[in-house]
Amino acid sequence: MRSALPLADDETTHAWLAVAGFMTAVVVVLTPGALYDARLLSGADVWAKPLKFALSLALHFVTLAVLAQLLRPEARTDRSMSRLVRVSVAAALFEIAYIAFQALRGRPSHFNFDTPFETGMYALMGIGATLLVVIPFLLGLRIHRQRDGDRSAYRLGAVIGLLLAPILTLVVAGYMSGVAYDRWVGDGMGASIPVLGWSRVAGDFRPAHFVGLHGMQVLPLAGWIADRIAPAQARRIVWGAALLTVVATIALFAQALAGRPLWPL
Amino acid sequence: MPSDLGVPDILYALTGLIIIACWALLILHPDRSSRFITVPKFAVPVAFGLIYAGVMMAKFAGSGGGYGSIAEVRALFAHDDILLAGWLHYLAYDFFIGVWIAEQADRMALSRQIQAVILVVAFMFPPMGLALFLITRAATQGLRRITA
Numbered sequence: 001m002r003s004a005l006p007l008a009d010d011e012t013t014h015a016w017l018a019v020a021g022f023m024t025a026v027v028v029v030l031t032p033g034a035l036y037d038a039r040l041l042s043g044a045d046v047w048a049k050p051l052k053f054a055l056s057l058a059l060h061f062v063t064l065a066v067l068a069q070l071l072r073p074e075a076r077t078d079r080s081m082s083r084l085v086r087v088s089v090a091a092a093l094f095e096i097a098y099i100a101f102q103a104l105r106g107r108p109s110h111f112n113f114d115t116p117f118e119t120g121m122y123a124l125m126g127i128g129a130t131l132l133v134v135i136p137f138l139l140g141l142r143i144h145r146q147r148d149g150d151r152s153a154y155r156l157g158a159v160i161g162l163l164l165a166p167i168l169t170l171v172v173a174g175y176m177s178g179v180a181y182d183r184w185v186g187d188g189m190g191a192s193i194p195v196l197g198w199s200r201v202a203g204d205f206r207p208a209h210f211v212g213l214h215g216m217q218v219l220p221l222a223g224w225i226a227d228r229i230a231p232a233q234a235r236r237i238v239w240g241a242a243l244l245t246v247v248a249t250i251a252l253f254a255q256a257l258a259g260r261p262l263w264p265l
Numbered sequence: 266m267p268s269d270l271g272v273p274d275i276l277y278a279l280t281g282l283i284i285i286a287c288w289a290l291l292i293l294h295p296d297r298s299s300r301f302i303t304v305p306k307f308a309v310p311v312a313f314g315l316i317y318a319g320v321m322m323a324k325f326a327g328s329g330g331g332y333g334s335i336a337e338v339r340a341l342f343a344h345d346d347i348l349l350a351g352w353l354h355y356l357a358y359d360f361f362i363g364v365w366i367a368e369q370a371d372r373m374a375l376s377r378q379i380q381a382v383i384l385v386v387a388f389m390f391p392p393m394g395l396a397l398f399l400i401t402r403a404a405t406q407g408l409r410r411i412t413a
Binding site: 005007009014017018019020021022024025026028029066086089090093 | 379381396397400404413
């Protein structure tokens with residue numbers, strides 16, 4: 001049975017864990033400001049977005065560090081892999097730095113075309129965000145191509161999660177950021193779901209974005225659990241969970257497009 | 266020299282240029298054992314500290330201010346030369362801490378990309394940068410430990 005831990009003591013693993021450590025520190029350091037700052041942006045606390053992104057990026061990079069263990073040690077640290085790592089770290093740092101910088105100024109980071117600088121930075125953020133999901137996709141391909149005879153549902157979940165989540169994310173977030181130019185369909189100002197901040201009065205693309213993206217964690221985890229409690233059915237469970245993730249993402253996306261909130265008032 | 270610029274204004278501008286160059290070298294220089302870093306690490310706190318000492322020893326007693334309350338501190342810093350001394354205190358200590366962060370970060374093999382972001386924060390909002398580094402280090406080591 002394939003185990004996820006321990007993590008190896010190599011540069012790739014360290015680099016990705018360090019990003020997770022850094023993003024955790026960002027959450028801690030920004031929390032006092034979030035508590036003290038009364039400013040609002042698009043109806044949410046100005047620091048809500050940097051906090052959510054830092055938390056999400058911490059989880060993202062722990063996931064990458066853990067799933068990278070499915071590569072053979074030499075494949076995990078070769079030259080193209082360390083290039084991949086550097087690009088992923090740069091993209092994550094750029095995203096969080098600009099989002100925090102804009103929060104400090106009380107200005108939107110996404111969907112902001114007010115000034116040439118902000119328009120250009122929004123485009124760069126799109127490139128950064130794309131890289132953030134393309135890199136897990138490439139990691140998934142690398143694991144998939146490595147014929148190692150590992151038939152565990154954990155490995156299957158990791159490969160499907162790493163390949164599927166980026167595709168779902170590029171479709172949903174790509175539509176939100178590049179076609180709709182808004183997180184909402186309709187006017188989403190007003191009541192929202194606590195913590196997550198998703199609108200309760202208008203269509204909101206972020207639930208679909210959330211489910212699609214976190215397939216990257218859900219599918220390997222489903223496989224890991226299935227290996228342990230239902231080994232005979234484990235691979236089928238992973239395929240089922242993958243199907244469910246796709247269906248749920250599409251359904252949530254369609255709901256947003258129809259202008260309906262996930263949890264109406 | 267325009268008449269509205271006094272010695273504190275000129276020293277402010279000059280030390281500002283010096284400190285920006287020092288931080289840029291700290292963030293961008295590939296080799297932390299270079300003299301471009303090891304010399305400013307001590308030269309900046311000593312040089313700025315001596316200006317500080319000169320102003321404070323000469324002016325502190327007659328300033329009408331002190332450390333006892335916000336009102337006293339405000340009265341202290343109402344004098345431009347003491348305000349400059351206070352500002353140099355910030356610059357000197359912040360840079361010294363910045364070098365310490367960089368050294369410690371190298372020791373834990375933290376990537377220079379992450380270091381750059383932390384050091385920029387340490388330059389702009391120093392206590393926040395120090396906290397960011399210390400928590401990054403603790404969290405990263407914690408993650409390594411629980412996943413090892």
